[in-house]
Amino acid sequence: MQLHCIDCDSRYSISDFKYACSCGGLLEIEQDFKFLDSEYLKRKFEQRLSDRMTPYASGVWRYKELIFPELEDRFLITKNEGNTGLYDIERVNQYVGIKKIWLKSQSENPSGSFKDNGMVVAVSHGKSLGLDKFTCTSTGNTSSSLAMYSSLTNSQSYVFVPDKNISLNKVLQTISYGAKVIAFEGTYDQGIDFLEKYSGELGLYICNSINPFRIEGQKSIIYEIAQYLRWELPDWIVVPGGALSNVSALGKGLGDLYELGFINRLPRVAVVQAEGASPFHQMISKNKNELQPELQPKTVASALNIGNPPSWKKARNTLNATNGITVSVTDDEILNAKAVIDQSGIGCEPASASTVAGLKKLCESGQIHRDETAVCILTGNLLKDTEVLRQYHLECTENSLFANPLIKSKLNIESIKHL
Amino acid sequence: MQLHCIDCDSRYSISDFKYACSCGGLLEIEQDFKFLDSEYLKRKFEQRLSDRMTPYASGVWRYKELIFPELEDRFLITKNEGNTGLYDIERVNQYVGIKKIWLKSQSENPSGSFKDNGMVVAVSHGKSLGLDKFTCTSTGNTSSSLAMYSSLTNSQSYVFVPDKNISLNKVLQTISYGAKVIAFEGTYDQGIDFLEKYSGELGLYICNSINPFRIEGQKSIIYEIAQYLRWELPDWIVVPGGALSNVSALGKGLGDLYELGFINRLPRVAVVQAEGASPFHQMISKNKNELQPELQPKTVASALNIGNPPSWKKARNTLNATNGITVSVTDDEILNAKAVIDQSGIGCEPASASTVAGLKKLCESGQIHRDETAVCILTGNLLKDTEVLRQYHLECTENSLFANPLIKSKLNIESIKHL
Numbered sequence: 001m002q003l004h005c006i007d008c009d010s011r012y013s014i015s016d017f018k019y020a021c022s023c024g025g026l027l028e029i030e031q032d033f034k035f036l037d038s039e040y041l042k043r044k045f046e047q048r049l050s051d052r053m054t055p056y057a058s059g060v061w062r063y064k065e066l067i068f069p070e071l072e073d074r075f076l077i078t079k080n081e082g083n084t085g086l087y088d089i090e091r092v093n094q095y096v097g098i099k100k101i102w103l104k105s106q107s108e109n110p111s112g113s114f115k116d117n118g119m120v121v122a123v124s125h126g127k128s129l130g131l132d133k134f135t136c137t138s139t140g141n142t143s144s145s146l147a148m149y150s151s152l153t154n155s156q157s158y159v160f161v162p163d164k165n166i167s168l169n170k171v172l173q174t175i176s177y178g179a180k181v182i183a184f185e186g187t188y189d190q191g192i193d194f195l196e197k198y199s200g201e202l203g204l205y206i207c208n209s210i211n212p213f214r215i216e217g218q219k220s221i222i223y224e225i226a227q228y229l230r231w232e233l234p235d236w237i238v239v240p241g242g243a244l245s246n247v248s249a250l251g252k253g254l255g256d257l258y259e260l261g262f263i264n265r266l267p268r269v270a271v272v273q274a275e276g277a278s279p280f281h282q283m284i285s286k287n288k289n290e291l292q293p294e295l296q297p298k299t300v301a302s303a304l305n306i307g308n309p310p311s312w313k314k315a316r317n318t319l320n321a322t323n324g325i326t327v328s329v330t331d332d333e334i335l336n337a338k339a340v341i342d343q344s345g346i347g348c349e350p351a352s353a354s355t356v357a358g359l360k361k362l363c364e365s366g367q368i369h370r371d372e373t374a375v376c377i378l379t380g381n382l383l384k385d386t387e388v389l390r391q392y393h394l395e396c397t398e399n400s401l402f403a404n405p406l407i408k409s410k411l412n413i414e415s416i417k418h419l
Numbered sequence: 420m421q422l423h424c425i426d427c428d429s430r431y432s433i434s435d436f437k438y439a440c441s442c443g444g445l446l447e448i449e450q451d452f453k454f455l456d457s458e459y460l461k462r463k464f465e466q467r468l469s470d471r472m473t474p475y476a477s478g479v480w481r482y483k484e485l486i487f488p489e490l491e492d493r494f495l496i497t498k499n500e501g502n503t504g505l506y507d508i509e510r511v512n513q514y515v516g517i518k519k520i521w522l523k524s525q526s527e528n529p530s531g532s533f534k535d536n537g538m539v540v541a542v543s544h545g546k547s548l549g550l551d552k553f554t555c556t557s558t559g560n561t562s563s564s565l566a567m568y569s570s571l572t573n574s575q576s577y578v579f580v581p582d583k584n585i586s587l588n589k590v591l592q593t594i595s596y597g598a599k600v601i602a603f604e605g606t607y608d609q610g611i612d613f614l615e616k617y618s619g620e621l622g623l624y625i626c627n628s629i630n631p632f633r634i635e636g637q638k639s640i641i642y643e644i645a646q647y648l649r650w651e652l653p654d655w656i657v658v659p660g661g662a663l664s665n666v667s668a669l670g671k672g673l674g675d676l677y678e679l680g681f682i683n684r685l686p687r688v689a690v691v692q693a694e695g696a697s698p699f700h701q702m703i704s705k706n707k708n709e710l711q712p713e714l715q716p717k718t719v720a721s722a723l724n725i726g727n728p729p730s731w732k733k734a735r736n737t738l739n740a741t742n743g744i745t746v747s748v749t750d751d752e753i754l755n756a757k758a759v760i761d762q763s764g765i766g767c768e769p770a771s772a773s774t775v776a777g778l779k780k781l782c783e784s785g786q787i788h789r790d791e792t793a794v795c796i797l798t799g800n801l802l803k804d805t806e807v808l809r810q811y812h813l814e815c816t817e818n819s820l821f822a823n824p825l826i827k828s829k830l831n832i833e834s835i836k837h838l
Contacts, residue, residue: 049469049470049471050465050466052468052646052647053647079506080504084499086471089571105499105529108499110504112802149764150764151762152763152764152765158835160830168825172805173802173805173808175813175824175825176758176761176762176766177761177766178762178764180826181825181826182827182828182838183827186830190830198835201832202832228471229472342570342596343570343595345566345572345597347567347595382592383531383800384802386588389591389595390587394594404594404595404597404598406600406602407599407602408582408603411579411604411605413620417621419599
């Protein structure tokens with residue numbers, strides 16, 4: 001296990017842990033699976049499914065040998081993350097117009113989003129270094145997940161957010177888990193620069209998406225999908241594209257499974273961005289070599305509202321390795337797909353629904369065939385954004401195709417019979 | 420399997436399903452475990468732990484033989500309910516002042532509350548009768564759970580709520596899952612009467628807490644706790660007391676485990692009510708034979724804000740069978756216990772925290788010894804009630820002992836170092 005710079009190819013020992021290469025490039029973790037026995041591991045992963053009270057009951061640590069083999073057991077923290085449902089819902093298949101979709105409901109994670117899969121590994125790593133102060137710059141799912149795991153391990157989390165336009169509603173979960181939420185004068189970029197410069201002096205362990213251990217943990221999502229489907233993946237894996245670290249993790253996880261012979265063919269990856277925040281899709285579709293940041297990203301799907309995704313190079317590698325594609329969808333398309341997912345009894349936050357909206361668009365354009373199969377990864381919980389629910393259902397506009405407003409009625413059989 | 424009236428002892432065949440006895444009494448389901456082989460079942464329950472893609476992966480259907488043995492497999496619906504974490508958190512132990520507490524985090528259920536365990540069985544039963552319209556009167560966890568399972572099975576749910584003082588925020592989850600939420604002119608009691616009178620004519624299957632199949636499903640919570648702890652339960656099981664159906668289910672589940680020899684001794688049960696809505700605690704502590712409804716119940720813990728709990732007789736039976744006790748706690752005690760649970764990285768809604776607050780009070784009064792052990796059942800998710808979080812942390816009063824307000828700071832090392 002070592003750190004590898006995806007830009008200049010430098011390599012560092014894991015014991016010299018750092019967040020970025022001296023060239024400024026992103027680091028990834030390189031593992032050597034040469035000496036692993038796939039059949040033995042497969043049996044082990046199977047046996048651990050029946051665990052409930054050990055860290056190996058986790059849908060992340062179940063695959064520890066592929067995620068963080070060196071970590072001593074005493075540093076394994078867990079909160080029952082992963083182990084999320086994989087649902088085949090006829091109504092969603094029909095809405096998209098494709099043979100079969102599996103919805104992987106990461107919203108069932110303990111803090112309500114897929115971030116838990118990666119965060120549990122980053123915080124465990126930080127603890128193994130002897131640190132007990134954790135930090136990130138985020139108001140969303142990342143900060144809630146960080147706050148939860150920090151508190152679970154009697155550590156303190158520090159969440160830095162710019163004081164302009166801070167939405168208190170979005171940080172309530174993070175505050176309640178006990179994070180110190182610091183509203184500072186400045187921009188996100190200034191916050192990140194500050195942390196990178198002073199984290200050592202302040203004894204802070206940084207859990208932003210550049211942390212390569214988060215990527216290692218997030219690989220478990222595709223491992224779990226593959227295991228649940230008896231190591232036969234569908235034709236497509238569809239993911240939302242915000243910071244793009246999930247795309248990076250997906251590519252890395254698929255590469256692992258293929259290298260180890262757990263799967264015989266690689267599925268193709270489709271990355272869906274919101275139209276108002278689609279710099280990655282723009283780059284890929286226009287065949288550019290460099291990402292042009294979107295300076296004023298704007299989408300209702302707050303987890304996708306990212307104009308300058310740090311992990312775009314890793315995500316591009318994933319597309320290259322899997323013959324992947326990208327697509328963008330409008331906010332209305334996202335919200336209507338979300339209503340279909342919610343009304344199928346699954347439920348998700350807006351960003352998650354971009355996967356179903358994007359898959360529908362790709363089927364309609366013929367880029368994906370209707371007799372193919374797909375997994376859509378639903379990243380966050382329906383309860384994460386209730387304001388969107390209120391607007392869609394109660395203040396519904398003509399674009400809210402599936403609005404379900406409150407009904408006022410007298411309590412008599414004639415009135416009720418006709419509802 | 421038959422229906423049994425807990426008041427007049429009448430019995431009915433399950434094929435003549437009804438919601439109440441002709442004497443007006445509550446019905447419970449009676450099962451005959453005489454011919455069951457406990458050792459065989461124990462092995463079966465163990466094997467099913469590794470299931471992921473069959474209905475037996477459910478933390479409810481895993482115990483189908485004890486819950487609804489007659490139900491054909493084709494009627495089993497599931498959404499990965501149960502399988503929730505059981506956590507031992509040192510900070511909570513210290514706060515309460517007891518040797519060991521397990522927190523059973525039912526908030527990890529798919530709709531975010533323990534109601535899923537019972538609802539999945541009621542909706543499966545309704546479907547097996549050929550019904551596809553489900554109903555309840557509730558604005559809380561019950562209605563969200565009902566709406567989710569109804570939609571999951573392509574059925575329609577109808578949720579009746581009085582139009583006075585309806586909090587739209589509380590029904591957003593239910594609306595988004597696709598329930599028709601009907602605000603009617605009248606009171607809850609009128610709603611219930613209406614449903615009992617006309618459900619047959621309207622083809623509606625009633626999923627209020629009087630539905631005895633919900634109780635059968637909720638028994639799985641204590642089964643799962645027992646199985647995770649290798650069939651050795653702690654000294655006490657602590658539950659919040661609202662409608663009291665959870666107390667009834669707990670007593671019934673404990674009785675099953677004891678009768679089958681899965682456990683060798685019965686733990687004692689402690690029921691915690693909020694001071695402003697504590698008719699059951701009043702009845703028990705004053706040694707009365709009849710419950711005196713609280714006409715104007717008032718507590719911040721909305722799931723406990725019930726003045727006339729329908730299941731009080733069944734709950735009393737549970738106390739009698741387990742040498743149980745009751746206690747009441749103030750809203751401040753609930754909110755401070757909630758802050759401790761949240762800041763331990765677990766998180767819950769206010770009603771859930773009454774268990775930890777009540778256990779603390781019972782330890783302080785000496786009714787529970789400090790070297791005993793307990794399970795506290797956390798019933799609902801932290802995200803269910805964000806208004807309470809806002810008030811406690813951001814508008815904190817002197818009673819908010821663990822308030823965690825937003826911090827404003829300049830971004831320089833001196834300022835940050837001292838946070």
